[in-house]
Amino acid sequence: xxxxxxxxxxVRSARPAPVALPDVDAARSTFVSPDPDVVGRxxxxxxxxxxDVVVSERAALEHxxxxxxxxxxxxxxxxxxxxxxxxxxxxxPTLADLDLFVCEGVLxxxxxxxxxxxxxxxGVRAASFLAEHVVIVLERSAIVSDLHEAYAHxxxxxxxxxxxxxxxxxxxxxEQSLVIGAHGPKRxxxxxx
Amino acid sequence: VTAxxxxxxxxxxxxxxxxxxxxxxxxxxxxxxxxxxxxxxVPEWERLRELASAIKEHTxxxxxxxxxxxxxxxxxxxxxxxxxRDAVEHNTIVHGILxxxxxxxxxxxxxxxxxxxxxxxxxxxRGIDVVDTDxxxxxxQLRGEAPSHIVLxxxxxxxxxVGATFxxxxxxPPDLVDPTALTAAAREHLRExxxxxxxxxxxxxxxxxxxxxxxxxxxxxNADLGMALxxxxxxxxxxxxxxxxxRDLAVFVRLLARSATGQPLTVYTSHVHGAEPGRDVHIVxxxxxxxxxxxxxxxxxxxxxxxxxxxxxxCPIYRRSGGHSYGSPIPGPIGSVLTPxxxxxxxxxxxxxxxxxxxxxxxxPVKIDLDAQLYxxxxxxxxxxxxxxxxxxxxxxxxxxxxxxxxxxxxGAMLRRALRVMPRRSQQLVSGAWGRGRDLPAAPxxxxxxxxxxxxxxxxxx
Numbered sequence: 284x285x286x287x288x289x290x291x292x293x294v295r296s297a298r299p300a301p302v303a304l305p306d307v308d309a310a311r312s313t314f315v316s317p318d319p320d321v322v323g324r325x326x327x328x329x330x331x332x333x334x335d336v337v338v339s340e341r342a343a344l345e346h347x348x349x350x351x352x353x354x355x356x357x358x359x360x361x362x363x364x365x366x367x368x369x370x371x372x373x374x375x376p377t378l379a380d381l382d383l384f385v386c387e388g389v390l391x392x393x394x395x396x397x398x399x400x401x402x403x404x405x406g407v408r409a410a411s412f413l414a415e416h417v418v419i420v421l422e423r424s425a426i427v428s429d430l431h432e433a434y435a436h437x438x439x440x441x442x443x444x445x446x447x448x449x450x451x452x453x454x455x456x457x458e459q460s461l462v463i464g465a466h467g468p469k470r471x472x473x474x475x476x
Numbered sequence: 477v478t479a480x481x482x483x484x485x486x487x488x489x490x491x492x493x494x495x496x497x498x499x500x501x502x503x504x505x506x507x508x509x510x511x512x513x514x515x516x517x518v519p520e521w522e523r524l525r526e527l528a529s530a531i532k533e534h535t536x537x538x539x540x541x542x543x544x545x546x547x548x549x550x551x552x553x554x555x556x557x558x559x560x561r562d563a564v565e566h567n568t569i570v571h572g573i574l575x576x577x578x579x580x581x582x583x584x585x586x587x588x589x590x591x592x593x594x595x596x597x598x599x600x601x602r603g604i605d606v607v608d609t610d611x612x613x614x615x616x617q618l619r620g621e622a623p624s625h626i627v628l629x630x631x632x633x634x635x636x637x638v639g640a641t642f643x644x645x646x647x648x649p650p651d652l653v654d655p656t657a658l659t660a661a662a663r664e665h666l667r668e669x670x671x672x673x674x675x676x677x678x679x680x681x682x683x684x685x686x687x688x689x690x691x692x693x694x695x696x697x698n699a700d701l702g703m704a705l706x707x708x709x710x711x712x713x714x715x716x717x718x719x720x721x722x723r724d725l726a727v728f729v730r731l732l733a734r735s736a737t738g739q740p741l742t743v744y745t746s747h748v749h750g751a752e753p754g755r756d757v758h759i760v761x762x763x764x765x766x767x768x769x770x771x772x773x774x775x776x777x778x779x780x781x782x783x784x785x786x787x788x789x790x791c792p793i794y795r796r797s798g799g800h801s802y803g804s805p806i807p808g809p810i811g812s813v814l815t816p817x818x819x820x821x822x823x824x825x826x827x828x829x830x831x832x833x834x835x836x837x838x839x840x841p842v843k844i845d846l847d848a849q850l851y852x853x854x855x856x857x858x859x860x861x862x863x864x865x866x867x868x869x870x871x872x873x874x875x876x877x878x879x880x881x882x883x884x885x886x887x888g889a890m891l892r893r894a895l896r897v898m899p900r901r902s903q904q905l906v907s908g909a910w911g912r913g914r915d916l917p918a919a920p921x922x923x924x925x926x927x928x929x930x931x932x933x934x935x936x937x938x
Contacts, residue, residue: 286565287547293768293771294543294767299533300537301538304531305526305530305531307531375671379667394740396740408752431723431726434726435723444703444746445746445747446700446747452743455737457659458633458635462659465659465696465697466663466670466696467743467744
């Protein structure tokens, strides 16, 4: 018997009495409605997560780099309206030195300040984890209240990779002291348009 | 056969440093308090716990079907799925994948399952360079220790300990103890490892049957760096990680980080549903005792665990005995109900590492009846004859005395008299381990029975 068959048959014979799958959507409809100001809640939650939040307009994106990171020289942009200095075909050592990576999120989540970004919006998957500073552009109209709503809107399996990002990378593994910039970005800026 | 874990002896060693014990206790209680604040901010918190519990119980009661569905969907996405009955088979499979891909350098993100399987020493013995990249795990790896907590692997260490370890292994200045500076040194050291790794190994927080994908949650971004840079990604997953659908994820993801550290969400919640062109993703589904636990009537619900660590942070025994005292890859209340199923004799002392106060059950985001399961294991341990000799003898004497009212009265009267004249040190014969740090209360002159006879029966209040 293969290990697959051995495990499945062991599980089959060990199964407890069937338990019904609860209706998550019905349960959610009974939750207390939070403050309808999703943009306000999103901004608060993102700041608690350590992100900077800038409220801007789509027309102003061409000046984005000089506005949020004027000192950045190695810039990779995954959005056409923002001009970068590094090609998306750059080698890994170059990507590892990125000062700034710019991309656009699909959706924001008010309860935790996270932005959903699938691979197609990242362009180069590693860039968003290697760059010193990451900027995520997000439409204000694309902010939803909570994760239930978020998972209902996005197609988690639509691409080989997708991630919720909430703030810059961080750790508290040494004496529970919060340190921003563990392995990934030391700064995260959310630009709401 | 490995030696039995002696939790009381290991705990005694830990508490010998009183100041450090207090510090450890306080550090974990602080994390527990952050969890409370986060939970209180979500009005539907208790509903979420009920939903999470029910979804997991449903999945476990149909686990074979969900595993088959997960496998079929993962394969359809180009993910290679492997099945491992036990730790040895898991290690063999992982080594086989790495060998086939010519991997010399492996970066790992946190995976308690690979701790359980002893993967690191297995691979290192076969010439593979294994680097744990979670900061806490890297610290304990450099020290040759095991993680002492499933979410906070280095919670037992002070910054001075980390400074000394980094000075020895990473060449930082001997007096460098600032957490920010130490983290920066680790970042630089591990960056190089990420950039040159041939493969990345991760665990998974959830595996979604309906889509055949996995979810990996981290704050540091280490799992993502590994997965994004290395051409081969291996995810080792216990078979209990399955959930049915993406919409169920919302329930668990909302609970996980809030329960673990008090954050509303980890920094990265990453969903993997295949490989980029030219890359490989492997998933190893591991049983290693889980199907046996599923078949144990009083214990199968322990498989609902989502590894948040809240039961450890709240446990008065864990906080004051440290994770290493459990001698188990997963310490604390959840470790004490999971590991006896793997080796009852070896882990016989763990179900007793609890006050049965139930605080673990009260904070568990998936409502595992941890204290009840600990109590059930105690009965099985005693039934199998694995209790310490002294304790077993004392319990036998106690049960004889308590079952015979006449004997109880005589022994009670003798003890009341004896305790008044015995020196404090010899009183410990009566108070046992409990009396080591405490005095017994003064023995009363009469028993309740004698008092009742004098004051009530004779007073005519029948």
